[in-house]
Amino acid sequence: MIDILELNMKNKVVFITGGARGLGAGLAAKVISKGGKAFIVDLNAEAVFAQVETLGGEGIAGCQANVCKPADLELAMAECKERFGRIDVVVVNAGILKMGSIEHMNPADFDAVMQVNVNGAFNTIRAAIPYLRETKGYLQVISSLAAAIHTPLMGHYAASKAAVEALADVARQELALDGIDVGCVHPTFTNTAMIQEVNAGVLWGGHKGAFGAIEPEQVIDAMYRGIEKRQRKIIAPKTIAPLVLAPGLFHRVAEGLSRMQGSEQALKKFKAEEAESLTRR
Template identity: 40%
Template sequence: MPHYDLSGRVVAITGATGGLGSALARKLLAKGARLALFDLDLAAAIRLAQELGGERQVWAWRADVRSYQDMQAAMDSAAAHFGGIDVVIANAGIDEVSPMATMHPAAFDRVIDINLNGVWRTLKAGLPYVASQRGYLMAISSMAAFVHSPLQAHYTASKAGVWAMCDSIRLEVKHLGVGVGSAHPTFFPTPMMDQVHADAAGVKLWGGNKGGLWRMISRDEVVDGVIRGIERRSDMVVLPAQNTLVAKAPGLFRKVTEKLGFKSADIVEAVALAERKAWRA
């Protein structure tokens, strides 16, 4: 498959100062990419940008994925700074271990709003710039999209939603030359996992992720897999690769259904028709 060279490309990353975000930033920089770091903590994002090389190669913006206006302003500013955006990585996400019976509705809403709605806002805000470069959109989902743990209804629903959303958006933007992919890693070391391991309920569910079905893989394996997926403009990245059958089984007939049910010309026309009656706040 064609290699999508990241050298000189502008890559925007949400949740940029987190465990995965910062590791992706370092590896992308080593590939020659220029980086727009988006994070709620602007001071931390600026420190990371300065550490990685300064504003000509890497710079930072405060961005809250819970606000579309915020994401749009950050994308506009980053595109103006770098002269465009080629790739967007929707990486921001949160979790907590909590059963429906005792979880506060506001906590459920927050997980869904950041993990699912926040991905949509990120990809929507970045699409005009990515489309002009015939670039690529990547959303960080999880194996939780396919393996649905108890005490995780909020998290699994959000990650399954991201997977489905990426499949839908891919069909919408294919004619623009834009690729769309979702990444589905299993457990790996992050500050979020540190919180899980500090939670007695989380330890009980997954045994501290020390082995068996729930063993952790290295963060480097995830970073390398995500970047390889971008370079291949993959539809789906599953990490580790041996989980691919589990991940692909739910969508076994999706490609057939898409081919039989949705003609490319009809999709393009439907998009145009929908834009004429677009809902306005």
């Protein structure tokens, strides 16, 4: 039996920011396996070229690009179209995560997260519009459960992902007249290199949050289905849907679950170490 998804993705071109590792790299591999073509961009040029070589074949290409620089994205999308002839889907995936309390947070860290996660998303969406207008394509923006449920030590990340969700919602309404559909992805924490780097330290004192992390494949599959069906809201896993769709009703529940799992002790430990680190500077 022929896979319907394979028919739908045959020769479709998907442009992915943050495509050299994690969810972006996994999605690129999935797209290619279904007969599509992927163009990946990332700040790390060596990682881009390594991923292109790993995936191999005529269906993968990429280049270095800094999503904080609009000119980089314009050049990258022009290169994608020159290589593959069109852009059907743009996935706004590039993002960074830092940890810190609001009291002791380095303003430079706050600015860095907002620059990459929010300004980078804005720059990518703007650059994508002319290409997606030509193909009546699909824009997929990666937000997070953190946009809805706000966790201690992640003020900058939560704020950035809430802003990204707002950008996606506005873009959906503005671009509908051009035949462009917009989807927003809300995964819980995912067991990618970025999250592993955070958990590797003493940041949480062993506390993993109220909802834990899921494997990347779950999120990649959800992202891919979202592209194929041009969905407006993609939630992974589906069990967190109430938290994403009605966060106001569940904030107290989430906070209670987190406390039951030791978040207050972890937070005290982190803040004490954070303050001690500042006094040593």
